[in-house]
Amino acid sequence: MPKTVTARTLLNKRVSSSDCILLVNPPVEETRYAWLRWNQPLDLLKIGGYLKQHVGCDVELLDFMKPDSRGQVVQQRLPGARKDRIVGGERYPMRRYGLPYSELATWVIKRKSAGARLPTQVWITSLCSYWFQSVAHVCRQARQALPDTQIVLIGNYAELMPQHAAEICPVDFIMTSAFNVHETPAALDLYQDVPPPFAALRLEPTVAVTEVNAAIEKGIRDFAFFEEDIGIGGGEPLTEIVEMTVQLHLHVRFHVICGLDPWKVTPQLAKTLAKKCFANLHFEEAHDGEQLGIEAYRRAKAYLSEAGAKIPARPVSGFVWIGRPEENLDAIISRSFKVLELLGSFIFKPFTPTPGSAEHQRYADYLRAIPHQDWSPHVFPFSELNEISRVEYNDLYRMAAFLNDRVRSEAFDFLKGTMGLEFLKESLRREVWKLEPSPLSVVD
């Protein structure tokens, strides 16, 4: 059985400057991965930076999810019996996003033939706990290819579900606490000659500025914030990062892909977000009690307009939760239309509880019966609880694609402000909803 260790124990007792550590970002087996292009193992890059800087050991990176030269991440339909996953009677086509598992063996062969040093430890990260199967396969590959190497499982899965991981993953150590490496710049140089298409940032101004500088030197121009709250500190950290980096290159572009709470948009933050260097803004769903926080959206939009941002010319959209426990279709559709009307575009954000979180605790009995891999938000674990079938959820996705497309193409503009629009909305709500299951796959 693997031993569980804390980050501190691992660093203090198990790692020395004579080690060579291979950091591995495993592939993902999923039915859908809409935000694939924004995948980057920021935690691993920061750990890599920390190990190099503070421990002084050799560090290598094998990122299975690394985009190719065209910015595309390899994906392949799973073979044989794993081709589809059937959840609640609904068949979900399964894909592996990222390089094949054999890439680890290939990496080892290349190292050996180049006469390079083989790793003494392999640290495998894990992003979402319900993606544990691909993590287990990478652990097995590591065992096979590097029989004398210690394997350490890190990341969210290891931290949130160490017991489960110990039973599933053939590793030597499971790290149960996170590294405190926020103040360490991500080691983008681990990608060697071919840098990724973008660099992920956190709202740590000093660190982020260093990271942007290093990334620009490598030819990276796009930056995405991996932060739960973009408006933290009244938006000052964000403003500071932008002001200190925007002049570094003419084509620097920032992408706010998560963590932008409409309630937290202040005139000051709006001034920063209205800058041309922001390529897109995605608002999190705002609430006002049980209702959608319409006022928050309106206010954020007004601040942005005052600051000079042209909406909807600027790519702006709002997330709408889908798959939350005890939700109903009318509420989802209503929220979707409202966000669509307010921001011009909405994106469904499928929900699943974080293991150990309040939602998990509240629905622990219900969730206990669900195999953990089926906690994936893309297969809607609360479908049975909500009495909304997975077919209906899929139709909602289709509706979103349809509506976003119509609004973007301004097909409804001639009805703007008329009762006709209301009738159309109502009719869409009904007709779209009653569509027969489509043979087409869902595009979100």
Next chain:
Amino acid sequence: MIGVRLGGIDPSILRELSGVYKPFVKALRELVSNAFDADADRVHVAIADDFSYVTVSDDGEGMTPFEFRNDFTRIGGGSRRWLGETTHKGRLRIGSKGIGFLALARYCSRLEVESTGSRMFQCALDLRETPVTVELDEVFGFAVPELLLGQRLRCRVNQIGGRIRTLSLGTLFKIDTTRRQVKITRPIGAIRLQLSFDCKNLAFRATLDFERLLELADRADLDKLDEFASIEIWQQRKGEVFQGTRITACNLKSFVRRELRTERRKGHVRNIASRDGLERVIWYLSRCAPVCYATTDRPDAKRLEENLTVPHNSVLKELRVSHGGTSTVLERPLYPFEPDALPLYDDMLIDVRIDEGGLKVAGFIAGYESVIFPAEYRGVTVRVRGVAIGDPHFFGAEYLLTGASKAALSQITGEIYVLSGLDAVDALNPGRESFYEESEQYKILRHYLIGEGEHVVGYLGQAITAVLRRSQVRSSLKDVIGRAVLRRRALDDVSAAVTDLIASGEKIGTAIRKMLESTSSNANGLAHCSDLPLSPPLRVGGLKIVPAKHLSEPAEVDYQKGEIYLDIARPEWEWTLVLFDRRVQVVNKRGGVNSPLGELDLRNGRLLINWEHPIRTQMDERGFLRTALSWVLAKEAANGDADQMMELALRLLSFRTGVVDA
């Protein structure tokens, strides 16, 4: 302009002869060859922007109007016959048959020839009876202007067999420049009339109306044949510095223009035939015209480059093709010199040297590991006097060979240069497209290249053998490594299936997990059976296998030493099987038909497989391994529960990691 008479041949034969130069580029090559024979150093082929005409100009020694009439436009009037084998610069003449001027007849409606030649024209006529009037137009073939006749014509008349050595002008004979006649006025018996015409600083412009010629050919109207050619002669003025010959094919036929305008085929193209029309013309011209070889930076082609024999004085200094503001100096391309050519290996490069029966040949034939692209390089090009004879070919070997040997031809290129022996008149068909097979020297050439009888031997045979040998070694090696990879894949499939079952959290996964925690041994009879080593063979494709470690490729072949270095440190040669957190060694046994399929010995970390079990004959190695491993593991994990064993075995067997995960 004055009409020129081209007598002595039926126009329908002219029509037939005009068809021997196909396609257009071969006709263009003829004009370049003429320029070479005229001792030109530089030749310029200018193609009109709209492809309506093409002009070939050179800096050679040009033609006098008389040479134009007697040599250029005369069928069978090849300069070699009159002027000897070599040019003034010592070049071996390319032309011989005297049909070159017809080369473009089918491709344009008119040929305009401009040239200067400062040589003296001389001719002699023996006349049996006098008095007589000699029509100079008939002697020259065209009407020389009166003024030029007066200034440049010299005439000498001798009595044959009589006492008068030289007849005096004015008394016994007269030159009437107006009527263009020489008149012998007295009856003095047989005479010899010697005419000389000084062509110094004389230029001419002639037009050959091919449309008219071919029209006449239809009507077979011999009398009107002179209507198809006309000539204008003038004395060059000071400052008129044109030297050499300029030939313009005017009003190119629509099919030629269409061909030249053809666009490159869409998408990735590999063959020359798929490139645009102009590119094709340039490529073919560079392959068949007498130009020097291209150079290369490729290290593998250096030896070839150094050994390429190009006889002295056998190429032009420059052949330039221009169109639409761009200009290209042509060099002869060779496949081994191409930047993206396949690697050239020494054992596949055959030097060709023949010296027998007056035939002297040098060159090379090269085989490659894969099919050669562009396809136009496949085959052996034969050059006589710098010019390619037809397209690359295999001397009929393609009709003798079958199967793999025939397929190997697509991996062979070559170039041989006839240094001496194969003369154009005796050995080459009109149009220089092929050899007369009855030529003795061609027979020698063919004998050396492909041998006699039904088997291809000779130099080409050597190249085919080299290609096949590599192909056989590669194929055998691929088979050996492929089998090992498939066996490894079977182990990986089972290993991944075990992980997947445990990760599923299902009962059968728990059963496997529990079984793997055990340290007991269930090995009985198989443990005592002899091992079956599934290690690499000692030899592959006749080459010795040398075990190696950590190569950049699974195997490296040294054909010179006859050794294959096989990387045995690769996973495909390992027999370890990771079962979740345990590692076992798969041991292959010769257990015979009565022993079990396999046994698990977790105490010693071994899994024994009986390769002589009857089920082995029913499936391939991968299938057998997967089956054996799955059943052994299922049996051990189920611990006597038949249903669970069946379920487990099926789940293990049905699991696939996918081909790319091997």
